[in-house]
Amino acid sequence: xxxxxxxxxxxEEGRIAPITLELLKTGAELSQHGGDAVxxxxxxxxxxxxxxxxxxxxxxxxxxxxxxxxxxxADLYSSALEALCCTLAPRTVxxxxxxxxxxxxxxxxxxxxxxxxxxxxxxEREKGTGFLLxxxxxxxxxxxxxxxxxxxxxxxxxxxxxAEALEKGRTKGEIIPFCCELVSSMAxxxxxxxxxxxxxVSLTQANAIVAGGRGVxxxxxxxxxxxxxxxxKRYFVKVELGASRPLVDEGLLxxxxxxxxxxxxxxxxxxxxxxxSGAAQHxxxxxxxxxxxTINKDAGAAIFGASDYGIVGQYEDVVPAFIKKLATLS
Amino acid sequence: xxxxTIIVCIKAVPDPEGPRSAYEIHSDIKKVVPVGxxxxxxxxxxxxxxxxxxxxxxxxxxxxxxxxxxxxxxxxLKKALSVGADELILVEDPSFQNLTSHATAxxxxxxxxxxxxxxxxxxxxxxxxxDSGQVGLLIAGILNIPGINLVQRAELxxxxxxxxxxxxxxxxxxxxxxxxxxxxxxxxxxLRLATLKAIQDAKRKPVTVWRAADLALDPAFxxxxxxxxxxxxxxxxxxxxxxxxxxxxxxAENLALRLRKDRVI
Numbered sequence: 208x209x210x211x212x213x214x215x216x217x218x219e220e221g222r223i224a225p226i227t228l229e230l231l232k233t234g235a236e237l238s239q240h241g242g243d244a245v246x247x248x249x250x251x252x253x254x255x256x257x258x259x260x261x262x263x264x265x266x267x268x269x270x271x272x273x274x275x276x277x278x279x280x281a282d283l284y285s286s287a288l289e290a291l292c293c294t295l296a297p298r299t300v301x302x303x304x305x306x307x308x309x310x311x312x313x314x315x316x317x318x319x320x321x322x323x324x325x326x327x328x329x330x331e332r333e334k335g336t337g338f339l340l341x342x343x344x345x346x347x348x349x350x351x352x353x354x355x356x357x358x359x360x361x362x363x364x365x366x367x368x369x370a371e372a373l374e375k376g377r378t379k380g381e382i383i384p385f386c387c388e389l390v391s392s393m394a395x396x397x398x399x400x401x402x403x404x405x406x407x408v409s410l411t412q413a414n415a416i417v418a419g420g421r422g423v424x425x426x427x428x429x430x431x432x433x434x435x436x437x438x439x440k441r442y443f444v445k446v447e448l449g450a451s452r453p454l455v456d457e458g459l460l461x462x463x464x465x466x467x468x469x470x471x472x473x474x475x476x477x478x479x480x481x482x483x484s485g486a487a488q489h490x491x492x493x494x495x496x497x498x499x500x501t502i503n504k505d506a507g508a509a510i511f512g513a514s515d516y517g518i519v520g521q522y523e524d525v526v527p528a529f530i531k532k533l534a535t536l537s
Numbered sequence: 538x539x540x541x542t543i544i545v546c547i548k549a550v551p552d553p554e555g556p557r558s559a560y561e562i563h564s565d566i567k568k569v570v571p572v573g574x575x576x577x578x579x580x581x582x583x584x585x586x587x588x589x590x591x592x593x594x595x596x597x598x599x600x601x602x603x604x605x606x607x608x609x610x611x612x613x614l615k616k617a618l619s620v621g622a623d624e625l626i627l628v629e630d631p632s633f634q635n636l637t638s639h640a641t642a643x644x645x646x647x648x649x650x651x652x653x654x655x656x657x658x659x660x661x662x663x664x665x666x667x668d669s670g671q672v673g674l675l676i677a678g679i680l681n682i683p684g685i686n687l688v689q690r691a692e693l694x695x696x697x698x699x700x701x702x703x704x705x706x707x708x709x710x711x712x713x714x715x716x717x718x719x720x721x722x723x724x725x726x727x728l729r730l731a732t733l734k735a736i737q738d739a740k741r742k743p744v745t746v747w748r749a750a751d752l753a754l755d756p757a758f759x760x761x762x763x764x765x766x767x768x769x770x771x772x773x774x775x776x777x778x779x780x781x782x783x784x785x786x787x788x789a790e791n792l793a794l795r796l797r798k799d800r801v802i
Contacts (some may be wrong), residue, residue, distance in 0.1 A: 313675055351769070354764060399710040421604050
């Protein structure tokens with residue numbers, strides 16, 4: 208019997224989330240070396256159309272469709288996955304390192320009694336042993352570890368944007384409804400409602416990002432950065448304002464703008480870092496940018512070493528002049 | 538709501554604000570050795586502690602800080618007492634070195650069972666050393682109580698906890714009956730500073746030490762991380778072209794011109 212790699216699919220605004228296609232790519236690459244069959248699992252209520260979509264990427268799509276699963280509830284979702292894992296006995300289970308799966312994965316690991324490695328940036332199958340070797344940044348990205356997972360199911364969460372999306376195939380795989388006994392009492396928590404974010408920001412789609420850091424301490428400073436965002440729209444289709452964690456913790460910008468280890472991972476054409484020191488935790492989110500421009504008054508700031516262009520100076524003086532010049536270049 | 542007993546799990550980590558050069562990577566012994574940076578209470582655990590103390594201010598009761606390690610960094614951990622925790626329990630044993638998240642959760646769960654009955658367990662969302670983000674939820678699973686991840690706000694009411702749990706965009710309001718466990722994110726807010734009086738008072742608060750033998754622990758649970766390799770991170774290093782000029786204005790103008798010349802814009 209062929210071993211399986213199960214990719215736990217996620218949905219986002221009623222569609223398959225980008226992370227799922229990345230996990231399918233990771234799964235496909237793993238299977239090339241291990242000979243496993245990659246399959247997907249979609250959990251929810253009324254998710255038949257998503258299963259249809261997924262079937263163009265894999266040979267088997269397991270669908271767990273139940274009214275109790277209409278909204279994400281980690282106890283119920285992990286119970287459903289536990290049932291699937293007990294039936295299929297997969298060798299490996301791939302989940303995204305996303306808000307929901309940060310709760311789902313440990314709960315599943317606890318039920319299965321197995322070890323889980325979170326936030327992996329690379330996974331490989333060791334020849335001979337079949338062990339999963341999981342590369343995971345630690346100490347905020349100041350070091351990198353490779354951890355071994357031996358016992359099946361080997362469970363990991365994979366960081367978004369470390370793999371490309373798998374391309375859609377021409378043939379359609381099999382859709383397999385999976386039934387498991389779910390009762391509402393399995394949910395140990397109750398949702399009282401969702402509160403949407405104050406603003407919709409799509410940092411991951413941006414072509415250019417202006418990001419402010421700890422050194423931007425005032426509303427006036429934020430307004431200057433917004434001015435830079437506006438003028439960059441002459442050059443780029445989609446420009447967003449971003450932030451490192453201190454600005455968000457200070458309440459100057461909303462969490463949806465946070466870039467870094469616990470925020471979004473971005474890869475724009477141009478990343479302008481204003482008064483950001485460049486800690487490993489921030490670069491975990493910004494390091495994939497094509498060109499990085501840094502404006503910082505501290506010539507010794509670590510971020511200059513990770514930048515393509517730099518200005519040593521007070522951003523309050525540099526940014527207005529930069530905006531003015533960008534507005535006049537033809 | 539009766540006065541609750543709240544347990545906060547705290548861990549000492551090398552200060553995550555330290556520069557990259559402060560983390561010496563010893564690949565041969567597969568260890569990261571911090572150099573020249575002090576240990577601190579894991580920042581997310583400080584957020585957890587702040588929440589616990591706020592709840593105690595509102596409802597009375599008691600906050601117990603709990604730490605597990607191979608060797609406790611006592612002066613750092615005692616900070617918990619000087620900001621408002623009532624007692625500190627150190628679960629300390631050489632055999633607790635390099636444990637997996639699952640094993641860590643087993644030890645902490647055993648320690649929690651040994652303490653008095655509790656209403657709420659609060660942990661940080663992840664520790665700044667291994668960034669695993671699992672131990673809190675695993676404790677909830679082992680103790681078979683509700684576990685809620687990534688909490689930015691929490692309130693107690695009628696033997697329930699009501700929280701705001703982070704979603705990628707916005708949040709979800711979630712409730713669970715007590716006893717329960719929540720993991721806290723930095724959005725909760727920073728830990729207060731200790732007052733001089735509180736630091737004095739802290740000296741009289743109890744510190745208890747338990748060893749592995751004091752806990753009902755199956756040795757088979759003490760799995761260690763199978764670390765195959767430990768290396769320097771891939772370099773983000775780029776060659777920075779410093780834009781010069783006589784003034785900030787001139788530098789800014791030269792930057793715009795250079796970006797145009799290089800077709801970045």
